[in-house]
Amino acid sequence: MSTTNARPTRTNRRKRPPNPNWREDFYRNGRPDDQEVIVISDSPTPSHNRPLPSQIETRGMKRGRRSAPKLYNPQQLQSSQVLLQPISALPTHKRRRKGEIQSIQNYQQYNDTSYRSYISTSSHTSAHYREPISTRESYSSASSSRQAIIPNYDDKDGHYIVKIGDDLTSRYRITRQLGQGTFGKVVQCFDRVSNRHVAIKIIRAVQKYRDASKIEIRVLNTLSDQDPANIHKCIHLRNWFDFRNHICMVFDLYGSSLFDFLKQNDFAPFPMNQIQHIARQLLSSVAFLHSLRLVHTDLKPENILLVNDQCRNRSPGKTRRILLDTDVRLIDFGSATFDDEYHSSVVSTRHYRAPEVILGLGWSYSCDLWSVGCILVELFTGEALFQTHENLEHLAMMEHVIGKIPDRIVRQMSRHHQSKYFRGSRLLNFPNDDTTKQSRKYVKSLRTLVDIIEPEKTTFRSQFYDLLHHLLLYDPNERISARTALRHPFFYMLFDEEGRQIR
Template sequence: MPKEDDSASDYSDLESIHSDVEEDLEDYKKGGYHPVNIGDRFDNGRYIVLRKLGWGHFSTVWLALDTLNDSHVALKIVKAANRYTDSALEEIKLLECVKKTNAESKGWQHVAQLLNHFWHQGPNGKHACMTFEVLGESLLTLMKRYNYKGIPQNIVKRIAKQVLEGLDYLHRECGIVHTDLKPENVLVWIPNIEAYLKTDTADILKEIKEREHQLPSPNSMTPTTPNIERRRSSTASWHEGMDVESMSKSKKKRLKKKMKKKTLDDVEEVEDKLGNLKISTNWSTPKEAKVIPSSILDITSIGSEEDLDTIVIKIADLGNACWMDGEYTHVIQTRQYRSPEVIVGAKWTNEADMWSVACMIFELLTGEFLFDPRAGSKYNKDDDHLAQILELMRTVPKLLISGGEYSRDFFDRSGKLKHIKKLRYRRLRDVLHDTFLVPPEDADAASHFLLPMLEMDMTKRASASHMLKSTWLKDA
């Protein structure tokens, strides 16, 4: 049986950004978070930290001023352990592909853009850092604004069209599978964000600069980035106390080799895994780690009600994304948006994203999950998840019955579930109409739009480019 796993994977960007609870102070340790204070500078002084935007289990994210361009950025600082830096390097490759493939594409503007990346050496290790354009809150906040009763249909249609355009760009032009689409990972673009931030952060920036003028000059402080030349010259000190003059030639030769090897090791320690990233020097001394509260930018407090009619969104968080040309069976997607082929352990590809899109659009329309499985005394969440899907879609393709690593744990040979016998079949349009009181004509239209993306046989599931031709989106 597959293990119970409701998360998308072991590396994700901003996955806990919406939580009222901040990161654990105990995670500020070797291999963990980098301790950040308001006013800290990164990338040789280029970025000044102004505010904390949020955190994930694998990174913290900060609002920073890019002094080079006099504009604000979201600065993501990944934990220092190798598993996170390796994932960050892969994420950077994906983001670079998104950035460079085709800026003229409609979908390009609906995927959050990477601006810069560099390494930063801190007391807990070497951290991969990325800067992104500053965006507003996620669609989750928009759902909260409407008290989880559903967002107006005209706004949902506009969001759906842009998500599909962004996804079509990722799939068809970049060859990328997102793997974790959900309201939390779709962010709202705020057109006047820079003007707002300049006003909002003016006092903070002034206070930081006044404080900096009172501090010793950077040249009198110790950089946290290892200095290769300094370390190279200091390698001679490790053999102090040895009587080198009285050594035999062979011993002197061995000593010389050891010194040379240590010098190379010190250099490699700094240069290892650099790739094309730059090392950042932070000319501030390490401070005691503390948890700073997040202060997320909220479109509902910046924009007006009318702004929602022209809402622009961007797909974010490629922390779990992967290339389409691979063969994958590992668990992806947050539980409520997980496709049936992933549940049974079958091979999956970009069609899995389309399932997530349908689940997300339903949630935007109604304020509730389309599928929200619970474990019972005789079955687990996966059993209940498949049961809920079957109640809506009725028939099971052979791919799910026998094509997955765990298919036989769920289905008998006839395609019936082993652990849940009684199902309550229903139509999607009836769920929309009867449960959520969507008018009949709207329920029929929304159901007709969603069902091609909820095809249980992923080989028959509609693509993003196909869905963009839907009449449901014509007024979006």
């Protein structure tokens, strides 16, 4: 991605002293969590008659039924009669943790102004893996799964070389490149059969990415089979094919993501009527996924696409733009996990990660609802609620914004996590000797959730705060469900086109 796509500094934000580490570059160089990485080396898939990593229990992993790995053929995957059944995660090898922050230069190469989030920056290699993969991954590590001679239509990393006007099979003609990510590239193509433009996700010609894409195809086919009319606003897979060793997935062409629209609109908040409509659609999508025993695990504004991003100026002389249509589609199901299958210890992009994930307590459907709460606050303020890249600071921000983490939650933690984040009588170990002065000041300057939502008491603000309060409860067992949230009084309030409450 280019530096022209960088998030500008808000002029109305409280100015903080320059930070030599990262915070001064937060909006200028992109979100730090986009650069969190775990490198998983490319290696041949091991024989299926041996124990897999997914069958070995580790700390923080949900203990549930694990089925043996299954092999799928393309005919089964393309069939419209895909049965809803647990997806066995494909094995991976050699995991090692890299630093949470990678160089800005390596990250920026994947930034693209026209990127419409069909490929998420937090793409991953298997159902086991949820964190972004290093953009500096060497193609040489994939030598065991790639031919020694690189085809002239691939680059050294296995990405398809996109040329405008070229064909992807005789049906699709490439008209534009929309973006590039870890998994591959997204291009806009003209479909000669349907006589319209579509978006095609071209997966890298590396075996682990091909395997992971087949898992995502099964999930997408399940969603379209269970909701053919797309009442629940999840993106539908229209077609897929294998072209020159690249799995290609065909989707309808939509507008920009919510995050891209915020950025293009100088991070101006959405009107309340639009927040209400987007929230209702998002919760409907999440409730649908949960009814299928699926947890999305990576809800964020980048993974919510606007069907149509056309807009108008709010009023003469003002540059703030208002969307004409707030219909959305939920995308990126590569990390969707069945609740009774293997659960990775870490999921979700940093800003939207639930406390139970950070504290190593395991996770389930409720982690999606925490993410929804963070998204709605961001639409209301224009800024991410928890702008951080480190666990301890993240927990400190939660306590400052929402309130102290309950003792019963701390008691459920393992001794390792307790000693890592808490001290003495279950007090959060923040600040400590390693905490920078800038971090102390930043956390201390944060406003509470009440101050953010209700600086002035009105009926709709009170109802909105009450909904957020139930979405952002620390205890996942007490957190509101998506189905229950849809019946909250907030969704029965009426607003005019400017977002003002009618009644």
